[in-house]
Amino acid sequence: xxxxxxxxxxxxxxxxxxxxxxxxxxxxxxxxxxxxxxxxxxxxxxxxxxxxxxxxxxxxxxxxxxxxxxxxxxxxxxxxxxxxxxxxxxxxxxxxxxxxxxxxxxxxxxxxxxxxxxxxxxxxxxxxxxxxxxxxxxxxxxxxxxx
Amino acid sequence: xxxxxxxxxxxxxxxxxxxxxxxxxxxxxxxxxxxxxxxxxxxxxxxxxxxxxxxxxxxxxxxxxxxxxxxxxxxxxxxxxxxxxxxxxxxxxxxxxxxxxxxxxxxxxxxxxxxxxxxxxxxxxxxxxxxxxxxxxxxxxxxxxxx
DNA sequence: CAAGCACTTTACGTTAACGTAAACCTCGTC
DNA sequence: GACGAGGTTTACGTTAACGTAAAGTGCTTG
Numbered sequence: 001x002x003x004x005x006x007x008x009x010x011x012x013x014x015x016x017x018x019x020x021x022x023x024x025x026x027x028x029x030x031x032x033x034x035x036x037x038x039x040x041x042x043x044x045x046x047x048x049x050x051x052x053x054x055x056x057x058x059x060x061x062x063x064x065x066x067x068x069x070x071x072x073x074x075x076x077x078x079x080x081x082x083x084x085x086x087x088x089x090x091x092x093x094x095x096x097x098x099x100x101x102x103x104x105x106x107x108x109x110x111x112x113x114x115x116x117x118x119x120x121x122x123x124x125x126x127x128x129x130x131x132x133x134x135x136x137x138x139x140x141x142x143x144x145x146x147x
Numbered sequence: 148x149x150x151x152x153x154x155x156x157x158x159x160x161x162x163x164x165x166x167x168x169x170x171x172x173x174x175x176x177x178x179x180x181x182x183x184x185x186x187x188x189x190x191x192x193x194x195x196x197x198x199x200x201x202x203x204x205x206x207x208x209x210x211x212x213x214x215x216x217x218x219x220x221x222x223x224x225x226x227x228x229x230x231x232x233x234x235x236x237x238x239x240x241x242x243x244x245x246x247x248x249x250x251x252x253x254x255x256x257x258x259x260x261x262x263x264x265x266x267x268x269x270x271x272x273x274x275x276x277x278x279x280x281x282x283x284x285x286x287x288x289x290x291x292x293x294x
Numbered sequence: 295c296a297a298g299c300a301c302t303t304t305a306c307g308t309t310a311a312c313g314t315a316a317a318c319c320t321c322g323t324c
Numbered sequence: 325g326a327c328g329a330g331g332t333t334t335a336c337g338t339t340a341a342c343g344t345a346a347a348g349t350g351c352t353t354g
Contacts (some may be wrong), residue, residue: 026330034329041312055319069275072268073247077224079310090279098290101283108276108283108341115269121219122262128216129262132237133255135250143245173300183301188342202302202349228353 001030023059032071042070045080047087075111076118078111170206178211178217189217192227194234223265233258
């Protein structure tokens with residue numbers, strides 16, 4: 001039984017406060033169950049901008065959060081382009097001009113509408129799934145009674 | 148002012164009970180705001196199976212419902228393959244064997260889990276959107292007070 | 295009967311979001 | 325000092341879900 005030796009970086013930091021922790025690409029990949037390739041791709045698409053230490057990428061708490069938000073957006077069917085539009089505007093917010101800010105509010109309202117429609121879709125799809133489920137169980141019950 | 152002459156088929160049927168109506172591909176396309184190409188593609192992928200009248204496709208109420216469900220599934224991020232798996236099993240239900248039915252229940256449980264996670268995602272994303280919204284309005288307020 | 299729709303098939307093109315492979319560096323360690 | 329486990333870049337491949345273009349069929353309408 002060889003103990004899977006804990007990656008040095010991971011172990012050496014687990015006592016640090018979250019805000020100051022940093023991560024390698026592999027760590028993040030495991031945390032969110034994606035491949036490093038995915039994370040690099042998101043960087044290339046302007047969704048992440050990790051610091052470098054020599055050649056290696058160093059991810060900080062802020063990057064981790066951004067990745068989390070990105071993946072959540074994806075699960076909800078937003079494209080990377082849409083997600084980027086929001087997060088970059090969010091970052092540019094404090095010194096953004098009024099036009100940009102209004103544009104941001106516009107986008108947010110849009111996303112909200114989208115979410116509302118999804119909620120309704122989920123409600124309806126749930127009902128239909130329940131219906132199919134009941135029918136299937138019914139058929140199974142009858143299969144049991146004959147034969 | 149030339150009246151846009153109502154398509155013969157559409158007008159001639161609007162008094163019929165829904166169950167017996169039938170639709171052309173163009174009608175369906177307009178109803179759901181997709182292109183005919185999309186509908187043909189769904190057929191090619193085994194999601195629809197309209198009858199033919201000569202060479203033309205004739206869609207009935209059942210087909211319309213299937214298209215509706217398909218598009219709803221898409222909005223929720225399901226792939227056409229996933230959607231097909233459910234709808235074809237649903238159709239094969241009454242005379243499906245037990246294994247198939249159990250498999251169907253399995254799939255349904257899976258979809259349900261998926262929907263639950265999406266609900267949570269929506270909840271969280273709503274909060275974040277609200278947060279960004281508030282910040283943006285705050286900045287706008289301050290912009291108004293200076294200058 | 296020519297024109298104009300709405301439909302048809304066939305087939306190649308396109309975009310997003312990665313996967314995969316090759317070739318390289320840089321540690322710690324056996 | 326070889327080696328394995330991580331990391332890196334570059335670049336071509338792949339899949340889903342259609343878009344788009346070409347070329348033809350069939351109605352009905354001026």
